[in-house]
Amino acid sequence: MLDQSQGYVTDDGRKIGGVVMEMKNITLRFGGVEAIKDISFDIREGEIRAIIGPNGAGKSSMLNVISGFYHPQEGEVWYRGRKRPPMKPYQVARQGIARTFQNIALFEGMSVLDNVMTGRLTHMDSNIFRQAIWKGRAEREEVENREKAERIIDFLEIQNIRKTPVSRLPYGLKKRVELARALVSEPSLLLLDEPMAGMNVEEKEDMCRFILDVNDEFGTTIALIEHDMGVVMDLSDRVVVMDYGKKIGDGTPHEVRNNPEVIDAYLGVSHD
Amino acid sequence: MAETHSGAGGHQSLPALLHRNATLYRDKPAYREKELGIWQSWTWGQTEQEIEALALGLLNLGLRKGDFVAIIGRNRPYLYWAMVAVQSCGAVPVPVYQDAVAEEMAYVLEHCGARFVIAADQEQVDKVIEIRDQLGQLEHMIYLDPRGLRKYDHSKLHQYSHVQDQGRAARDEYLPELKRRREALGFDDTCVMLYTSGTTGKPKGVVLSNRNVILTSKNSCEFDKLTVDEDILSYLPMAWVGDFIFSIGQAYWAGFCVNCPESPDTMLTDLREIGPTYFFAPPRVFETQLTNVMIRMEDAGRLKKWLFDHYMAHARKVGPAILDGKPVGMGDRFRYWLGNLFVYGPLKNTLGFSRVRVGYTAGEAIGPEIFDFYRALGINLKQLYGQTEATVFITAQPDGEVRSDTVGIKCPDVEIRIADTGEVFYRSPGVFVEYYKNAESTASTKDPEGWVATGDAGFIEPDTGHLRIIDRAKDVGQMADGRMFAPKYVENKLKFFPNILEAVLFGNGRDECVAFINIDLTAVGNWAERNNIAYSSYQELAGHPQVMKTIQSHVEEVNRSVAQDEMLSGCQVHRFVVLHKELDADDGELTRTRKVRRRIIEEKYADIIAALYDGSKSVSTRTEVTYEDGRKGHISATLEIRAAAVVGERQRMAAE
Structure with missing residues (x-):
């Protein structure tokens, strides 16, 4: 089913394109601890790619490498056919990569709308003086950005909390606002760090639907980390399984589910 | 337009009124809807064009005179236009409750034999697809919001705006036919068919003629001196007759503006922004x-x-x-x-x-x-x-x-x-x-x-x-000793307390009355918060001793008030339970307009009613619940039975 150079077609008939991002032999150390050991995998255009693994497997570290927050000691990150030099996170954001965080990182005192608008920051060109005078480009940009923000607010069905300060929202809604902020930057690659953590069944179902809709409607490539196996298997096209910093499986949900090493890792076979 | 000047100034159908408004009030707003955070508006002139484009598109798809077209969705200008566009084609719009589950929808669509469905979004389209096999006559489905529908089979599925585009493109071809059908509409033609939610049995399709709708709208506009300058907020279900009269009948007669909220959750914000001059609410x-x-x-x-x-x-x-x-x-x-x-x-x-x-x-x-x-x-x-x-x-x-x-x-x-x-x-x-395809019920009602x-x-x-x-009338009964039993009278008194959301009284043919009570989660929950009472679920809060005590005092107050009315003093509540779940339309306990379905509740909770009469102190029960997505589950609970003080009963007994 996998063709290295071309793409593939999913079970539900979506066409997946070529490689967008490729991780080549990544190793990441914190002092003496090896969080990620020699891992390679790729993410393809238009797919939903999951990274799973038990606690401490190195999933979040991996996502932080992709987002440019951590710089691996060994290995290369290739993005859209080019090797990526060490970058600051804002530079990565300008390349069209957006993310959400495991422990929600919103501006608590600001309204939902303002939080979402901050996601447009990478698309603002007018300088502080133009902003102060509020004529011409600054005004046009604001109108355009607000429209983009409103489209996302409509898409994620959060119109009723548009003006509500984020601090007053329940957890599940904050997660949705974070997704909105990531989406409004019109990313080509969206990274989701445990989007369903701490949610009840209904909230999880809503979130699943939004993730699928985002992929379907905007054609956004999505890489996500998730604990909930059921969710991952339903949602993703291909899955990378990590355990103790190593890659122990990579393939479609069906392949991964029948991989003996993966079963061992999840059922807790002793490692000696 | 060839008009005979009779009745309501010669305007014998809604399309005729539309044309009048588009001429008289061309640049006045007819519809507003908040979208992307901004109120978008359409004048009467634009409205006429939009409706005409849709009507032409429907003719293009083969809509015949007398066909039924189901319209499913929340209040949006596009769906209101759809109703009038369908009428322009000589067909009959049938608005359907959007929160109806697929089975309920199947009954209505099958009963009227709808050939077309105009649905708001993926959710509604999915429901109709689910029941499609049962619907022989269904041919085309038109949807408003394309989100999530991209990959669906589009052989019989059309996007609303595309239907309009096709209508505009084929204007020359179909306009003469549309004009012919529009002008043929008279007072005795069917204007709309509305299904009543029905507290008992299957819903009935009520056929309303143009005469019914236009004369009633005219009379009621004159009664309250409604003018072209009114603003209303349309947020009540489109399938409900009230919304049809306020948002279409009266709006077309008086020519005032219909405002649609951004989403069901923003209704109160939108209400404030619009500041309606004419307002209806249950x-x-x-x-x-x-x-x-x-x-x-x-x-x-x-x-x-x-x-x-x-x-x-x-x-x-x-x-x-x-x-x-x-x-x-x-x-x-x-x-x-x-x-x-x-x-x-x-x-x-x-x-x-x-x-x-x-x-x-x-x-x-x-x-x-x-x-x-x-x-x-x-x-x-x-x-x-x-x-x-x-x-x-x-x-x-x-x-x-x-x-x-x-x-x-x-x-x-x-x-x-x-x-x-x-x-x-x-x-x-x-x-x-008449009731559609139900001469028997028509005869027994009218x-x-x-x-x-x-x-x-x-x-x-x-x-x-x-x-x-x-x-x-059918709920009014007699107690065992012949006194009058009027449950609603007592239930309403109970429901006037903010803590009580719903109440059901039993006692027909019995010696004493007993009641089920539903607490209001907003009011009681807030009270619990202020008094530092922790609770993890509706069930736990409903069974809290403090809550029970408050409800008991409410019940006793109602008893005192009921006792003052000689005729109804037998309806005092002797014992009651606070139910462990909210009565819900999804479980069939309420109608879609939230009226209590007495008989169904009586059957479903027979064990609790029995316990209320046999003197038990508590009752254990297991209840089936239906979730929003149609799946079923069970909740179990042990409910405390409380006795409430009644007034005057002892004296009456002693006197006998």
């Missing part, structure tokens, strides 16, 4: 708003709380009198003016009622405290009495004659008769044509002379001419 909406105000005042600072209490007390004293134009002293007027400056004005603005000139409530009895609260603020809230079969209006309260315990005098051109059994009958230009049985028991007050409704 008592529940007013209750919720009042509860919210009271909750927020509990949290307010001491000065604000004092101001609020002080001026509200004054408003209750003189507000309704000022509103009714009765004589009020200069001092009181001045204090009311001050109160308006400090409290009533800002409060009305917060609620979105600053501009309301005419407000109506109907459907259920409204608590006198709630009613008086709004009237005290200077909001002209009135009651009306109506039903689908009457095209809404039977009675309504004229300005200056408003009371919480009556439903008003008969509307223009309406005749009322009270049968010996106490049942209310009426005859009016709004009386429906007699050959056009009198319709309301199914409600009531009487007309001799000195004022106001109608008072006691209960559903």
Whole structure:
């Protein structure tokens, strides 16, 4: 089913394109601890790619490498056919990569709308003086950005909390606002760090639907980390399984589910 | 247009009224909808073009004269246009409750044999696809919001805007045919078919003619002097006759503007932004708003709380009198003016009622405290009495004659008769044509002379001419000793307490009455929060001893009030339980318009009722629940049975 150079077609008939991002032999150390050991995998255009693994497997570290927050000691990150030099996170954001965080990182005192608008920051060109005078480009940009923000607010069905300060929202809604902020930057690659953590069944179902809709409607490539196996298997096209910093499986949900090493890792076979 | 000048100024159909409005009020707003955070608006001129484009598109798809077209979705201008576009083609629109589950929808679509469905979004399209196999006649489906529908098979599925585009492209080809069909519409053609939710049995399709809709709209607009300058907010289900009359009938007759909220959750914000001048809401909406105000005042600072209490007390004293134009002293007027400056004005603005000139409530009895609260603020809230079969209006309260315990005098051109059994009958230009494919029910409801049985028991007050409704005629029963059993009367009294959301009284043919109570999660939850009472679920809160105690005091208060009425004193509640789950339309316990389905509840909770009568202290029960997505589950609970003090019973027993 996998063709290295071309793409593939999913079970539900979506066409997946070529490689967008490729991780080549990544190793990441914190002092003496090896969080990620020699891992390679790729993410393809238009797919939903999951990274799973038990606690401490190195999933979040991996996502932080992709987002440019951590710089691996060994290995290369290739993005859209080019090797990526060490970058600051804002530079990565300008390349069209957006993310959400495991422990929600919103501006608590600001309204939902303002939080979402901050996601447009990478698309603002007018300088502080133009902003102060509020004529011409600054005004046009604001109108355009607000429209983009409103489209996302409509898409994620959060119109009723548009003006509500984020601090007053329940957890599940904050997660949705974070997704909105990531989406409004019109990313080509969206990274989701445990989007369903701490949610009840209904909230999880809503979130699943939004993730699928985002992929379907905007054609956004999505890489996500998730604990909930059921969710991952339903949602993703291909899955990378990590355990103790190593890659122990990579393939479609069906392949991964029948991989003996993966079963061992999840059922807790002793490692000696 | 060839018009015969008769009846309502020659305008014998909604498309004809549309054309009149597009000529007279070309640049006045006809529709507004908030989208992407901004109010978008369409003038009458634009509305006519949009509707024509859709009608042409429907002809292009092969819509025939007399076809039924189901319209499913929340209030949006596009769906209102769809109704009139369907009428222009000589077909019949059938709005369907959007929260109906697939099985309920299957019944309606199958019964009317809809050939076309116009649905709002993926959710509704999915439901229709699920039941498609049962629907032989269904051919085309049109959807409004393309989100998530990209990958669906589009051989029989069309996007609304594409249908319009095709209609515009084929204008020359189909316009003569459309004109022919539009001009053929007369007073006796069907305007709309609405399914009644039905407290018993399957829903019935009520056929309303253009005569019904247009004459009723004309009369009611004149009754309340509604003009082209009104603004209304349309948020009640489109499948409900009230919304059809307010948002289409009256709007087309008077030419006023219909505003649609951004989403169901933003209704209160949108209400405030629009500030309607004519407003309709079931008592529940007013209750919720009042509860919210009271909750927020509990949290307010001491000065604000004092101001609020002080001026509200004054408003209750003189507000309704000022509103009714009765004589009020200069001092009181001045204090009311001050109160308006400090409290009533800002409060009305917060609620979105600053501009309301005419407000109506109907459907259920409204608590006198709630009613008086709004009237005290200077909001002209009135009651009306109506039903689908009457095209809404039977009675309504004229300005200056408003009371919480009556439903008003008969509307223009309406005749009322009270049968010996106490049942209310009426005859009016709004009386429906028939129940579709149900001659038997039509005959049993409407007699050959056009009198319709309301199914409600009531009487007309001799000195004022106001109608008072006691209960559903079929619910009024007898207790074992022959005393009158009127459950709704007691239930309404219970429901007037903010803590009680729903109540069901039992006792027909028995010695004593018992009741089920549902707590109101907003009110009780807030009380629990303020008193540091922790709870993890509805069930736990409902069973909390403190909550039980509060509810018991409410029940006993109602008993004292019921006891004052000689005729109904037998209806006092002897024992009650607080239910472990909210009564829900998804479980079939309520209708979609949230009326209690007594018989179903009686069957479903037979074990609890038995325990209420056999003297048990508690009862364990297991109840099936249906989740929003149609899956089923069970909840188990042990409910405490409480006895409530009753008044006067012992004396009566002793006297016997």
